Amino acid sequence: MTNNSSVKLLNYQQHGQGEHIILIHGLFGSLENLNMVAKRLSNDYCVTSVDVRNHGNSFHQQGMSYTELAQDVINLLDELSIDDCHLLGHSMGGKIAMQIALSNPQRVNKLLVADIAPVEYPPHHLTIIEGLQAIDLTKVQKRKDADNQLASYVEDTGIRQFLLRNIVINKQKQCQFKCNLNNIKQGYQQIMQANFTQGGQPFTGKTLFIKGGNSNYITAKHQNTIATLFPNAKAKIIQNAGHWLHAEKTVVFNKIVTNFLAS
Numbered sequence: 001m002t003n004n005s006s007v008k009l010l011n012y013q014q015h016g017q018g019e020h021i022i023l024i025h026g027l028f029g030s031l032e033n034l035n036m037v038a039k040r041l042s043n044d045y046c047v048t049s050v051d052v053r054n055h056g057n058s059f060h061q062q063g064m065s066y067t068e069l070a071q072d073v074i075n076l077l078d079e080l081s082i083d084d085c086h087l088l089g090h091s092m093g094g095k096i097a098m099q100i101a102l103s104n105p106q107r108v109n110k111l112l113v114a115d116i117a118p119v120e121y122p123p124h125h126l127t128i129i130e131g132l133q134a135i136d137l138t139k140v141q142k143r144k145d146a147d148n149q150l151a152s153y154v155e156d157t158g159i160r161q162f163l164l165r166n167i168v169i170n171k172q173k174q175c176q177f178k179c180n181l182n183n184i185k186q187g188y189q190q191i192m193q194a195n196f197t198q199g200g201q202p203f204t205g206k207t208l209f210i211k212g213g214n215s216n217y218i219t220a221k222h223q224n225t226i227a228t229l230f231p232n233a234k235a236k237i238i239q240n241a242g243h244w245l246h247a248e249k250t251v252v253f254n255k256i257v258t259n260f261l262a263s
Contacts, residue, residue: 008053009079010059012076015039016043016045017046024096025051027125029091031051034090034246041254041257053068054179055178057178064191066098066197067099067103074107084106094114095116102196110208112208118222118225119225121192125188127154132177150163166179202231208234208260211236211237212244214241
């Protein structure tokens with residue numbers, strides 16, 4: 001991919017053919033998080049999975065407002081000559097997708113939001129950020145070493161395993177973080193907010209919110225806000241699934257997504 005302008009472009013992977021759909025991961029994640037969704041969708045669609053700035057193999061740059069994160073995706077769409085597409089975002093990626101739909105509605109056909117609402121959330125990742133920054137990478141020879149250090153900050157083994165995917169071996173055979181923890185920490189308040197900029201209009205395209213039955217990220221008190229910003233929204237609940245609904249109930253999640261896109 002060549003890019004002669006000064007615009008930095010997100011890292012991405014593209015598979016399949018057909019209508020375009022963009023997949024956007026959540027906080028501390030990477031495009032790999034949605035691989036099982038991408039694999040299923042690539043049978044019928046051209047799937048572009050992205051690494052959000054300061055995550056995965058994308059560029060590191062200060063600023064984590066949803067206006068900036070949405071513009072990063074728009075810049076990539078422009079580079080790839082994608083005039084319009086479906087959007088699917090999980091968690092923080094869902095907020096990015098919502099921002100794109102509100103600010104650039106002509107670029108979005110159908111919007112799918114996985115387990116997040118267009119509201120502000122309390123800062124519940126601060127201990128995670130503190131724990132990740134406390135890891136002494138010079139004492140890490142295998143992932144278990146980092147896991148032992150992180151355990152005093154994060155009890156849940158599954159969450160630790162997810163977070164520690166960010167540790168990679170560089171060319172000097174040293175451990176380092178793929179994500180830019182400093183930029184994420186600096187922009188964390190922006191990530192928790194929901195200051196969506198819109199052209200004064202709600203997004204009237206077909207929208208689906210998919211909620212994990214055991215998750216409290218979307219609740220009844222969010223319905224009015226969702227209806228105001230996305231008046232054509234519907235909801236599906238995946239029972240016995242938490243915030244990581246696409247990983248916990250992959251088959252059900254993929255069926256809901258493909259049915260909605262085909263409807």
